[in-house]
Amino acid sequence: MENLLKLRDINDIRKNLTLSLEDSTETTEEQIKVEKMVLKKYEDLHAQLNVNHNLPELLKEHHKRFLSSSLEHLSSSYETLDASRPWICYWILHPLSLLGVRLEDSYKSRIVRFLAKCQSPTGGFGGGPGQMPHLAPTYAAVNALAILGTEEAFKVINRPKLYEFLLSVKQSNGSFAMHHRGEVDIRGAYCALSVASLTSIITPELVANTAEWIVSCQTYEGGFAGSPGAEAHGGYAFCGLAALVILNKADLCNHHALLRWLVNRQMSVEGGFQGRTNKQVDSCYSFWQGGAFPLIYTILAKEGLTPENHLFDARALQEYILICCQNIHGGLIDKPGKPRDAYHTCYALSGLSIAQHFLNNKQVLGTYKNELANTHPLYNIRPDLVRKALLYFHSLKNDAT
Amino acid sequence: MADSSDDEVPKHVLFKDRPEWKDIEPLGEYDSDEEQPVVNIEYSAEFKDCYDYFRAVAQKREYTQRVLDLTDTAIKFNPANYTIWGYRFDTLKALEKDLRPELEYTKRIILKQPKNYQVWNYRNLIVTELQDASNEKELTALALAEDSKNYHAWDYRISILRDFKMYDGELEFATQMIEDDVRNNSAWNYRDFVIHRTNNFWDGVETDVIKSEIEYTLDKITKLMDNESAWSYLRGILANISGGICGSKRVNDFCHNLYYNKGNRCRFLLSFMLDCCFRDHEVTYRTKEGDERGPQLLARIKELCLELATEHDVTRKQYWMHLSKSFEKMIIKAELERQLYPSSEDEDSTCSCSTED
Ligand SMILES: [Zn+2]
Numbered sequence: 001m002e003n004l005l006k007l008r009d010i011n012d013i014r015k016n017l018t019l020s021l022e023d024s025t026e027t028t029e030e031q032i033k034v035e036k037m038v039l040k041k042y043e044d045l046h047a048q049l050n051v052n053h054n055l056p057e058l059l060k061e062h063h064k065r066f067l068s069s070s071l072e073h074l075s076s077s078y079e080t081l082d083a084s085r086p087w088i089c090y091w092i093l094h095p096l097s098l099l100g101v102r103l104e105d106s107y108k109s110r111i112v113r114f115l116a117k118c119q120s121p122t123g124g125f126g127g128g129p130g131q132m133p134h135l136a137p138t139y140a141a142v143n144a145l146a147i148l149g150t151e152e153a154f155k156v157i158n159r160p161k162l163y164e165f166l167l168s169v170k171q172s173n174g175s176f177a178m179h180h181r182g183e184v185d186i187r188g189a190y191c192a193l194s195v196a197s198l199t200s201i202i203t204p205e206l207v208a209n210t211a212e213w214i215v216s217c218q219t220y221e222g223g224f225a226g227s228p229g230a231e232a233h234g235g236y237a238f239c240g241l242a243a244l245v246i247l248n249k250a251d252l253c254n255h256h257a258l259l260r261w262l263v264n265r266q267m268s269v270e271g272g273f274q275g276r277t278n279k280q281v282d283s284c285y286s287f288w289q290g291g292a293f294p295l296i297y298t299i300l301a302k303e304g305l306t307p308e309n310h311l312f313d314a315r316a317l318q319e320y321i322l323i324c325c326q327n328i329h330g331g332l333i334d335k336p337g338k339p340r341d342a343y344h345t346c347y348a349l350s351g352l353s354i355a356q357h358f359l360n361n362k363q364v365l366g367t368y369k370n371e372l373a374n375t376h377p378l379y380n381i382r383p384d385l386v387r388k389a390l391l392y393f394h395s396l397k398n399d400a401t
Numbered sequence: 402m403a404d405s406s407d408d409e410v411p412k413h414v415l416f417k418d419r420p421e422w423k424d425i426e427p428l429g430e431y432d433s434d435e436e437q438p439v440v441n442i443e444y445s446a447e448f449k450d451c452y453d454y455f456r457a458v459a460q461k462r463e464y465t466q467r468v469l470d471l472t473d474t475a476i477k478f479n480p481a482n483y484t485i486w487g488y489r490f491d492t493l494k495a496l497e498k499d500l501r502p503e504l505e506y507t508k509r510i511i512l513k514q515p516k517n518y519q520v521w522n523y524r525n526l527i528v529t530e531l532q533d534a535s536n537e538k539e540l541t542a543l544a545l546a547e548d549s550k551n552y553h554a555w556d557y558r559i560s561i562l563r564d565f566k567m568y569d570g571e572l573e574f575a576t577q578m579i580e581d582d583v584r585n586n587s588a589w590n591y592r593d594f595v596i597h598r599t600n601n602f603w604d605g606v607e608t609d610v611i612k613s614e615i616e617y618t619l620d621k622i623t624k625l626m627d628n629e630s631a632w633s634y635l636r637g638i639l640a641n642i643s644g645g646i647c648g649s650k651r652v653n654d655f656c657h658n659l660y661y662n663k664g665n666r667c668r669f670l671l672s673f674m675l676d677c678c679f680r681d682h683e684v685t686y687r688t689k690e691g692d693e694r695g696p697q698l699l700a701r702i703k704e705l706c707l708e709l710a711t712e713h714d715v716t717r718k719q720y721w722m723h724l725s726k727s728f729e730k731m732i733i734k735a736e737l738e739r740q741l742y743p744s745s746e747d748e749d750s751t752c753s754c755s756t757e758d
Contacts, residue, residue, distance in 0.1 A: 027584035074442045083482040088440040132484045183522040220637030230556045231590040263720040277586040311720045
């Protein structure tokens with residue numbers, strides 16, 4: 001089923017504006033500023049609609065160009081991401097694949113060789129060649145290799161060593177440290193389980209107590225925190241839920257409270273998601289919060305409560321991404337006034353893809369030219385590429401036994 | 402911009418131009434004849450020089466004073482490089498250095514780069530080694546004065562409280578932070594953490610602490626209705642008493658008054674009352690009362706959902722409609738079960754906010 005969405009009525013948006021009260025706090029003041037900027041974007045677009053009926057338009061060619069050039073070369077402002085280079089590869093390759101870009105095999109090989117250099121002799125991947133293994137770049141590298149999807153790419157991953165690395169950072173309470181002596185948080189659990197499930201190296205030993213530890217991160221608000229006691233947060237909530245779904249133990253958490261928390265993260269004026277209660281909208285949460293919805297639907301389905309539609313406002317989210325977060329020269333941004341970067345380009349487009357697809361239905365804002373490929377909500381990789389990787393690694397598992 | 406001379410940074414001398422490094426051959430990431438890597442960052446000459454020397458000494462496993470100084474520079478260029486932080490720690494241990502100066506060192510970096518995972522984690526390592534957390538509250542307070550919602554700072558303070566049992570005065574700290582910005586959700590979360598760590602809640606008893614937290618929160622809600630943080634905190638506190646969300650007469654009366662007497666339609670109030678109805682149904686459907694209240698509660702739930710979906714919270718329309726249907730399905734299922742397996746036990750519990758008198 002296909003469905004083209006129409007823009008929200010601008011007057012309905014105005015009705016939701018935050019009012020400046022006498023006892024207003026710092027949070028309120030900041031919120032009012034953001035709403036003003038966003039409303040201006042919406043008003044400008046509505047004015048242009050008379051001239052161009054095809055708006056809002058996803059600037060696909062511009063984004064492809066921005067991503068392709070970043071894959072090759074980055075300015076010195078990226079120096080602080082020197083220890084996150086597999087991430088940069090993933091942040092570029094994934095949105096390119098959502099945009100339907102096919103890379104030359106020789107170019108794929110070059111990326112594979114770079115990622116291979118980031119793999120540690122002790123298993124796992126580091127942030128660059130020669131760096132210590134770390135769960136975050138390990139997740140990013142494995143995902144990037146899965147997106148490349150060639151046998152050469154799959155073969156890079158040293159699975160026995162990867163397994164050793166994962167076990168070496170596993171804590172007795174079920175959690176994972178990001179690296180040797182590194183911080184312990186819920187990202188660790190997700191990154192470890194994501195790569196272990198994708199490459200078929202999950203064992204009962206690897207996941208012992210992990211689901212219980214993750215559940216202990218669910219807060220009174222309903223979302224998950226990075227660690228027990230801390231505040232519910234979009235990125236961590238996605239990690240917690242996705243990890244539980246991989247473990248097939250989502251029923252251990254309170255998913256009613258989680259869903260209530262999630263839907264409340266969508267901003268009434270902006271249409272995008274915030275990461276935490278009373279914080280500002282940010283396009284990267286289009287995926288971190290938006291991507292949690294399809295995972296929740298799988299839990300609801302088990303209870304016979306499959307929803308009939310996205311449980312967030314898919315139209316408003318698409319409005320925010322398309323109208324407020326595109327840099328006209330390519331690349332996406334956190335919110336109006338911010339600079340573009342690969343990270344926000346990746347997660348804003350991933351969120352856009354989620355909003356455009358509900359089960360087998362499409363609901364696209366603008367023309368159909370705006371449509372992106374679907375993404376698998378557990379791994380945030382295209383579903384066909386997930387399948388290919390799973391089949392490949394699963395066959396290796398059978399070989400080994 | 403007036404720069405004081407104190408702030409002037411001495412000109413950076415490349416390591417290759419420093420006599421004390423003459424014996425080291427810098428080590429690049431790539432041989433010159435190798436292909437260009439992808440995501441190739443245009444490093445400054447200073448950055449590349451520093452990291453080339455770091456790679457060289459790391460390969461030799463050199464742990465000396467000059468390496469310690471080198472890590473200082475490398476961290477300056479990229480404080481997110483966790484490999485360097487680890488190497489610095491190993492070097493300090495190998496040289497049997499006093500770790501105390503690291504507290505001052507990390508403090509400087511934290512206040513400059515408060516959103517960096519690595520420096521907070523490194524500080525945690527140092528504090529754990531020293532078994533001295535006496536400076537940590539002050540440091541996190543400084544970071545929070547800059548950004549009152551800094552996730553790292555709150556998370557770190559929570560871990561310090563837990564590891565070193567330093568709960569004294571923390572409820573007051575939470576109160577102050579909420580006073581500064583009543584919408585600061587991090588501060589409310591912290592309050593919840595402190596309250597739960599410093600009190601025992603057992604058997605669903607409504608203790609004095611719970612009573613006073615309820616009063617505190619209702620006061621904040623009265624002053625600023627549209628504040629999700631306070632409403633959520635209220636749910637968190639009520640979860641400790643039997644009857645849960647609708648277990649407090651004080652809260653039920655408060656909501657009832659807002660809705661029916663003051664005509665308040667704040668979405669958080671409506672959502673709260675909705676969950677109250679559902680909980681009420683859960684508690685009463687097994688009782689004699691349930692016969693009559695069941696259909697009443699279901700009607701009320703559907704009414705509230707419709708009100709939210711069409712008028713007071715249109716952004717979440719799909720969610721409220723879904724919830725309405727889900728509640729209906731669950732309630733019908735519960736009713737069927739009740740008719741099939743009637744129970745004699747009589748629980749008494751009613752929720753005054755759910756249906757109009
Ligand atoms: Zn962001």
